[in-house]
Amino acid sequence: MISVVIIGLGNIGTHLYKALKIAEGVKVSQLYNRTQKKLNPFRTAVNTTSDITKLIEADIYIIATSDDTIKSISLCLPFTDKLVVHTSGSVPIQTLTNKNRKGSFYPLQTFSNDTTVDFKEIPICIEAENTPDLSVLQNLAKKLSNNVYHITSEQRKSMHLAAVFANNFTNHMYYIAEQICKENKVPFTILSPLLKETALKLNVLSPYAAQTGPAKRNDSGTIHRHLGELTNATYKEIYTIISKSITNTYGKKL
Amino acid sequence: MISVVIIGLGNIGTHLYKALKIAEGVKVSQLYNRTQKKLNPFRTAVNTTSDITKLIEADIYIIATSDDTIKSISLCLPFTDKLVVHTSGSVPIQTLTNKNRKGSFYPLQTFSNDTTVDFKEIPICIEAENTPDLSVLQNLAKKLSNNVYHITSEQRKSMHLAAVFANNFTNHMYYIAEQICKENKVPFTILSPLLKETALKLNVLSPYAAQTGPAKRNDSGTIHRHLGELTNATYKEIYTIISKSITNTYGKKL
Numbered sequence: 001m002i003s004v005v006i007i008g009l010g011n012i013g014t015h016l017y018k019a020l021k022i023a024e025g026v027k028v029s030q031l032y033n034r035t036q037k038k039l040n041p042f043r044t045a046v047n048t049t050s051d052i053t054k055l056i057e058a059d060i061y062i063i064a065t066s067d068d069t070i071k072s073i074s075l076c077l078p079f080t081d082k083l084v085v086h087t088s089g090s091v092p093i094q095t096l097t098n099k100n101r102k103g104s105f106y107p108l109q110t111f112s113n114d115t116t117v118d119f120k121e122i123p124i125c126i127e128a129e130n131t132p133d134l135s136v137l138q139n140l141a142k143k144l145s146n147n148v149y150h151i152t153s154e155q156r157k158s159m160h161l162a163a164v165f166a167n168n169f170t171n172h173m174y175y176i177a178e179q180i181c182k183e184n185k186v187p188f189t190i191l192s193p194l195l196k197e198t199a200l201k202l203n204v205l206s207p208y209a210a211q212t213g214p215a216k217r218n219d220s221g222t223i224h225r226h227l228g229e230l231t232n233a234t235y236k237e238i239y240t241i242i243s244k245s246i247t248n249t250y251g252k253k254l
Numbered sequence: 255m256i257s258v259v260i261i262g263l264g265n266i267g268t269h270l271y272k273a274l275k276i277a278e279g280v281k282v283s284q285l286y287n288r289t290q291k292k293l294n295p296f297r298t299a300v301n302t303t304s305d306i307t308k309l310i311e312a313d314i315y316i317i318a319t320s321d322d323t324i325k326s327i328s329l330c331l332p333f334t335d336k337l338v339v340h341t342s343g344s345v346p347i348q349t350l351t352n353k354n355r356k357g358s359f360y361p362l363q364t365f366s367n368d369t370t371v372d373f374k375e376i377p378i379c380i381e382a383e384n385t386p387d388l389s390v391l392q393n394l395a396k397k398l399s400n401n402v403y404h405i406t407s408e409q410r411k412s413m414h415l416a417a418v419f420a421n422n423f424t425n426h427m428y429y430i431a432e433q434i435c436k437e438n439k440v441p442f443t444i445l446s447p448l449l450k451e452t453a454l455k456l457n458v459l460s461p462y463a464a465q466t467g468p469a470k471r472n473d474s475g476t477i478h479r480h481l482g483e484l485t486n487a488t489y490k491e492i493y494t495i496i497s498k499s500i501t502n503t504y505g506k507k508l
Contacts, residue, residue, distance in 0.1 A: 011466075067476060090476055109448055110466050115458055121447045149444060158438035159445075161480050166431035166445050167452045168467030169496045170424045175461035175503065177420035184412035190403060191413075191420050192456065193375045194363055198421045199453040202446065204369055207429035212265070212364050213422030214344075222321060222344050226415050234499045241495055242423045245488045249429065 002026050002140050003058040007073060009033040009042075011111040012087050013064030017042070019119040023143040029058045053078045060140060062087060062105055063096075071095050083133050085126075089160025092153040093127055103128035103137055106156055107145075110167050123147040125156055176235055183231075208249070215246035256280050256394050257312040261327060263287040263296075265365040266341050267318035271296070273373040277397040283312045306330045314394060316341060316359055317350075325349050337387050339380075343414025346407040347381055357382035357391055360410055361399075364421050377401040379410055430489055437485075462503070469500035 004020055006013050009031060020026050030047040032055060033039050039048040047056065055061070055078060063073050063086040070086045074097040077084065084096055085103035093102040106125040109117055124141040126148065128134040134150065141148040151159070174195065181188045201210045214222035223243055230236045258274055260267050263285060274280050284301040286309060287293050293302040301310065309315070309332060317327050317340040324340045328351040331338065338350055339357035347356040360379040363371055378395040380402065382388040388404065395402040405413070428449065435442045455464045468476035477497055484490045 066471070067473065090479060108444060110451055110455065110464075112455065112459060112464060112466065115455055117451065123444045123447060125444075147444075147447075151440065155438055155440050157479075158434055158483065159440050161483055162431040162434040162440070162442075162445060163448055164467055164480065164493075165427045165434070167448050168465070168469065168500070169492075170427045170449075170452050171461055171465050172496055172500050172503075173419045173424045173427065174456060175465065176499075177416040178461050180412055180416040180419070184409055186405065186409050186413050186416070188416075190362060190377045190379075190401075191416060193377060193401075194417055194421050195424075195453045195456060197364055197371065198424050199449045201364065201366065201369055202428060202449060205366060207425055207432050210364075210366060211422070211425050211429065212366065213418055215422060215426075217320070219321065225344060225411075226418065229412065229415055234495070234502065237495050238423075238492075238499060239418075241488070241491050242426055245430075245492060246422070246426050248488065249426075 002060065002136065002143075003029045004140070005030045005032065005055055005058040005061045007032045007055075007061060007063045008065035008069075009038040010064060010066065011113055012107065013062075014113070015111045015117060015119075016062065016064060016087070016107070017046075019144050021046070026140065026143055030056050052076045055079070059083065059136060060085060060105075061100075067091050071097070074100070083128070083136060085128075085137065089163065090157055092157070093129070094153070101129060101133055103133055104153070104156065105137055105141065106160075108159060108163060119144045120146050123149055125149045125151045125159065127151060127153060127156065176238070179232075179235075180230075211246065211250070213246070215243035216250050218247050218251070256314065256390065256397075257283045258394070259284045259286065259309055259312040259315045261286045261309075261315060261317045262319035262323075263292040264318060264320065265367055266361065267316075268367070269365045269371060269373075270316065270318060270341070270361070271300075273398050275300070280394065280397055284310050307332045309333070313337065313390060314339060314359075315354075321345050325351070328354070337382070337390060339382075339391065343417065344411055346411070347383070348407070355383060355387055357387055358407070358410065359391055359395065360414075362413060362417060364425075373398045374400050377403055379403045379405045379413065381405060381407060381410065430492070433486075433489075434484075465500065465504070467500070469497035470504050472501050472505070 020028050036050045061084045067088050080099045082100045084100040085105040093104050096102040104127045107122050109122045122145050124145045126137040178188045274282050290304045315338045321342050334353045336354050338354040339359040347358050350356040358381045361376050363376045376399050378399045380391040432442045
C-alpha cells in the first residue's frame, strides 16, 4: 500500500485525488489546502487540513499547487528526508527544497473542474533523484495510467512548452473560431465534426502531412480576403503570422 | 435517382465521389479531371473524361476544383441552364457563370487523401438561387449526411474563415508542438491524449471556459521562460501574439 498526501486542491490536485482514492493499493492519507472551503466537500471521506504544520506521515507528498508557490510550500513542510514531488510541467525538481528527496509526477493532460478524465489514457511523466524513489513513483503512476514515462526535467520543460501550443493555443484558435461564428450568426456546433477530425487525423497522419488550407497552398487571394473579413486587430495579426509560418514550412520543402 | 457529374478529383472531389457512389438514390454519371492520370483508378467503375467538352447529361454538376479555377471551369461548361454548384468555402456563388443555375455544396470538413471520413457526421452547407434547386441540393445532401444546413454565401464565407482557425491553424500548432518534441527527443505521441481531450472537451465546455495555461493565468514567469526556450523566431512571434490575445480575452472579463 502506497500512502499519499496531496497538497493543493486546484484542478490537478482534485482530479488526482479522485483518481487515487479509487486506485488499488493506494491510500490517500490526507488532503491539504490553504483555504478550508475547498476541503469541505472531501472532509467526510478523508483526513483534511489547512494547517501545513499538521501534515501527517506518508510515502509520497504531492505538491499540486501553482508553479510559483511550489518552492515556498516545499520550504514550509514540517519534516525532512521524505519523498516530495510536484505536478508542474515547467518547474525543475531542483526548485524543491533540499531538506526532502525530490521528484516530479506530471500528468500530461488538461484538467478542468467541470470535466472528468480517464487517467488510464493520460501519460504520467515521472522523475526522481535516485532509483528507489523512481521505483516508488513508477509504482504509483502505474496504478493510475497505462502510459508512464521516465523523463528528465529538461524534457519535461520542453513537453510543457509543446503542450502550450498543442492545447492552450489550439483552444484559443477554437475560441476565435467561435467568435467569428457568433458575429455571423452561424452556430459554432457546425464546426464540431471538423474539430474532432483535426485531432483524430493525427492517428494516421503527421501534422506536416495533415496540413490543408489557403496558407499551405500559398493562396494569397483567399488569405487577403480573410484578412479583410477579420475585424479584430489581434486576430488579424494572429492570422498573418500563422499563415506566414505555414507558408514557410511548406515553401522550404517544395 | 439524382444523377451527378463531379468536376475535379482533388481531395474533396475524390472523397465526394467515394461517398456518392455508395449513397442510395444517387448515380455518379461521370468524373471529369484536367489530367487523365487521376481518373485512371476510377475508369472501370464510372464514365470518366479529361475533355471538358464531353461532359454528359446530369441533374447536378459539382465543381470541386481549387477556388481560383471555379470561374474559368464554369465558363467552359458545354451546356446552359443546368444546376452547377461548387464545393468551396470562400467563393460566392455569383462567381459561377450566369449561363447555368448557381449553387454551392460545401462539406465542412478537412479532407486528406490518406484518411477516410464518415460523411454522415459531416455538416453539408447548401445554397442555391431558387427553391426548386435548393430542394434538389437538400435531397442530395441528405443522402450523404445527417447535418444539412441552408446558409448564405456570406455565412459560408465566415464559416470558412472560422474553419481556418479551428482546423488549419490548430494543425499548425500541432506541427510546432511536434517540432519542439523532436528537438528535445520526446516522442510526439505522448501528446496524443492531450490533443484528443482538447477537442473533445468542447462537448461539455465552451472554448472560453476550457482555456487553461500560463497566458490565461497571466503567469509572466512561465511565459518568459517559454520564450527563452523557443529557438525559432517565427514560433516566438506566434507564442507572443497568441498569449497576448488569451491574456486580453480573460483580462477584459476578470
